[in-house]
Amino acid sequence: EIVLTQSPGTLSLSPGERATLSCRASQSVRSSYLAWYQQKPGQAPRLLIYGASSRATGIPDRFSGSGSGTDFTLTINRLEPEDFAVYYCQQYGSSPRYSFGQGTKLEIK
Amino acid sequence: EVHLVQSGAEVKKPGDSLKISCKASGYNFASHWTGWVRQIPGKGLEWMGVIYGGDSGTTYSPSFQGQVTISADRSINIAYLQWSSLKASDTAMYYCVRHDYDILTGEGSDAFDSWGQGTMVIVSS
Numbered sequence: 001e002i003v004l005t006q007s008p009g010t011l012s013l014s015p016g017e018r019a020t021l022s023c024r025a026s027q028s029v030r031s032s033y034l035a036w037y038q039q040k041p042g043q044a045p046r047l048l049i050y051g052a053s054s055r056a057t058g059i060p061d062r063f064s065g066s067g068s069g070t071d072f073t074l075t076i077n078r079l080e081p082e083d084f085a086v087y088y089c090q091q092y093g094s095s096p097r098y099s100f101g102q103g104t105k106l107e108i109k
Numbered sequence: 110e111v112h113l114v115q116s117g118a119e120v121k122k123p124g125d126s127l128k129i130s131c132k133a134s135g136y137n138f139a140s141h142w143t144g145w146v147r148q149i150p151g152k153g154l155e156w157m158g159v160i161y162g163g164d165s166g167t168t169y170s171p172s173f174q175g176q177v178t179i180s181a182d183r184s185i186n187i188a189y190l191q192w193s194s195l196k197a198s199d200t201a202m203y204y205c206v207r208h209d210y211d212i213l214t215g216e217g218s219d220a221f222d223s224w225g226q227g228t229m230v231i232v233s234s
Binding site: 033035037039044045046047050051054056057088090092093097098099100101102103 | 144153154155156159168170204209218219220221222224225226227
């Protein structure tokens with residue numbers, strides 16, 4: 001079973017700064033089947049990145065994903081006020097078929 | 110445009126049964142998987158299981174196997190999540206999701222590209 005561990009648990013930054021969020025898998029993620037989601041309070045999550053580095057439809061290019069194997073990163077350049085939210089990584093394709101990390105809360109400093 | 114519209118919030122007692130729904134529109138329901146995700150208040154996301162709209166085949170997370178039943182009626186493009194006997198620990202928000210991958214065309218990833226608005230289930234005596 002693949003376990004995803006996200007760090008840090010909370011990240012405090014100011015608008016305009018760059019955010020770097022980490023997701024580490026307990027085993028190699030098959031074919032980089034790794035996604036990132038954003039969830040704002042009171043809303044459903046939204047897909048940001050799939051395949052480790054491909055942006056979903058309508059996602060601004062300040063969001064980028066990278067990594068392979070067991071280490072993945074979500075980078076958000078030039079933070080906007082609307083980017084402060086909780087971010088989850090997810091692997092899809094290995095047992096259990098889908099699993100999420102515990103989340104990173106990005107808060108305004 | 111893809112839309113997933115879920116049924117409304119529910120307040121139930123322990124031991125009650127419940128079936129919540131997710132109405133899909135804007136795409137071929139039969140060629141995509143539809144899944145369910147649980148979120149306990151203040152906690153993270155947990156994948157529960159998935160159903161294929163084409164033949165209603167299902168796969169469950171080991172954590173939810175035997176605890177819930179996922180079904181679908183492809184004639185009306187609706188997926189369901191049901192419990193036969195609710196517990197207080199089932200109190201949570203439940204989201205339905207569309208898997209991006211189109212089984213008939215082979216296009217797309219398997220990420221969850223569309224989410225319903227969520228159904229809050231409260232189980233309390």
